Amino acid sequence: MELLLQTLLNGMLSAGVYALVASGLALAVGVVGIVNFAHGEFLMIGAFISYLLFASRGIDPLVSLGVAAVAVFLIGAITYYGLIRPVLSAPELNQMLLTFGLSVLLQNLALLLFGADTRVVSPPYQGSTLSLGGLSFGGVPLAAFVLSVLILLGLYWFLGRTRLGLAVRAVAQNRLAPGLLGIETQRVYLLAFGLSAALAGVAGVMLSVMLYASPTVGFAFTLKAFAIVVMAGLGNLRGVLWAALILALAEALVSTYVPGGGGWVEAVFFLVIFGTLTWRSWRRA
Amino acid sequence: MRLVLVILGLVLIFPALPLGRWQAFTLDTAQFAFIATALALSWDLLARTGQLSLAQGAFFGLGAYAAGLSAGVLGTIPALLVGAGVAAASSLLLGAATLRLQGIYFAIATLAFSEVVRTLVLKAGFTGGATGLPVAPAFGGGWALGGYYLAAAVLILSVLTSLWVGHSRLSYAQAATRQGEATARVLGVPVVRVKLVSFLLSSALAGLAGGVYAMKALFLSPYDAFGLGRAVEALVIPIFGGLYTTLGPLLGGLLLVALETWLRLEIQDGYLVIYGLILILAILFMPRGLVGLFRPRAKPAQEEPRA
């Protein structure tokens, strides 16, 4: 019983970061209409920013969060201007191939610069644990969960309560009408894509402590984010929370209860994607 | 078409050229180039229906493992056929489940499939798991140029298949499916069947290429055989050379693998950088690929908005 509770708790805690990454992807998909295969690479950049700041200056990851958010937002904005905007009206195949190319490029640039090693950011509080009624929380995962929830609340507040946020939602709901209404669609796209990247970047900082920074760390998260976004329905932000929770719990359960579970955890996501997509395709047919 | 035949002719007489001490190296490189090009041609066969597959590496890996595991018992050629068969059979399974999906959904499903297959191969006992699988060389290593001609044969088979499909009635159905699926169906094109047939051909060739690769590399690991690098290579080559053509992937494959080989000598990790860069540049500036540069035909760059 205690093992089960502990497992569910672990799953819930990792759901926070998953939701963060997937919400970013959902923004890019839902607002800009771009399926970004390089989403995980923004996360990877965030993780390396955190690592480099920590290794060279001893800067705490909590501070790096802000730095990474701004830096990756800018990188996202530049990506939008230079690469995404030119293919907005191109066939979907070209868009996918372009972001896929960006993913390959960034991943391998990082390999060139940093090598394939994994690097962990280890601030003094990294190993801290809290205990509560027989359950133990890792201090860092708990903090990451709380931060993720706060950032997501901020995102919902922004989308739901501010003028600009409403404009973003208007664009997401109808690609054509906002242009007619005079809202500058291009600016909204820029903002949404930058935000999308920044969310991944922030998650990257958290992962640099919880997991590690490495050139290929992002790719797994691109896939997980896709799994979540697809399960939620493309562009459905609220569904992302549920999907992230379900997937993280499934992952935790497999890792605890399936023999040799560690290696199968990855497969959980893919089976879920697979199942969801296949089920959808047949229901539609 | 003429250029395609010239290139194939060169492929056949290549070992007879006086390359001196470079011969072993160039023949080696050429084999990998042929295999990669065959894989690229196979990917293009499915791309003609508008489906973006990221599972080409998985079929390649399945073919490689199936051929590698059966080569000792069956001999070279039957083992290669087993490899192609396993890849084709698994494409039927994947296709039946996912070919109704379009665009991004299909791409993600194929990516998921690749990862699942790789996990299975890692976890299964008989594949050697993470340690890897040693493979016997083609024809028991008794024929020095055996591996070379095997790679050349797979390349030629892929080229001929690509040409044949491009000139058959299937090419109309593929292009129609790609350019307007609903319209194609109303005109009587059985799009699911068209996609399935294309998928089957595509994966069988990929599996065959994988088998030849296994006998050339002599050792398989899940990271290598199922690496995402395979899938990347398979799609960058046709895009660089010219999508939906035979000459495009053929030219693109030979050029890019030469480039890649040179880069690998210079840098260890990260040589795939060039693939990412080429992919981006090709999409932005050269959407019809190399072939498009030499054959400037008045074609609409983009669909105009219609009333």
Next chain:
Amino acid sequence: MLRLRGVSKTFGGLRAVQGVSLEVQPGEILAVIGPNGAGKSTLLNLISGLLSADSGRIEFLGQDLTHAAPEVRAWRGLGRAFQIVQPFPEMSVRENLMVGALYGTPGTSVQAARKVVERVLELSGLAGKAQHPAGELSLLEDKRLELARALATQPKLLLLDEVMAGLRPAEAQDAVRLVRSIRDSGVSVLFIEHLMPVVRALADRVVVLDYGQVIAEGRYAEVAENPKVREAYLGRGA
């Protein structure tokens, strides 16, 4: 030859088509008219199989096609031209027609398909544009291509969705003549149209839809006098 019995389709809460029954006789030209949003295009999508009916039955030449896929309906002899023209833009005009000719009738050889295509090119006045990329045609040529491609499938019944929309009166007259000659070659026609002069000139019989239901049926003159029809058209505009 085509028979619909109580066909219905609901989107969300909206009943787009409700219990529609109608019949097309061999050699007949039937017009389906009605105000915007009356469910005409939905009806055509149900007949050609792009949508599947929630209930009711669709028979064609004595066979039940209610749940058949669009391609199967094409093979049985249902041809369809879209309102919003949808050429395959990267193919030439001739290649566009080849798709229809090769796949519209099962068992058509490539040679036979080529012959069909050349005949249709002549008939539709597109012979001069045969090699032209289909993505670069004028609106009139687009419309012709749309019609020609449907004809290339060698249909027994042709479904036309507002193929005259956007044409000038002289062009529309040409199109009317073309549709008549198609009928005279033995093909039945079911068409949706907004332009009343076209309906009057072409239709042997008219079915009027409103809110997804058939509210009147008969010759053009009878239907035009029907008070329900007048209300459906005029009542809302006023």
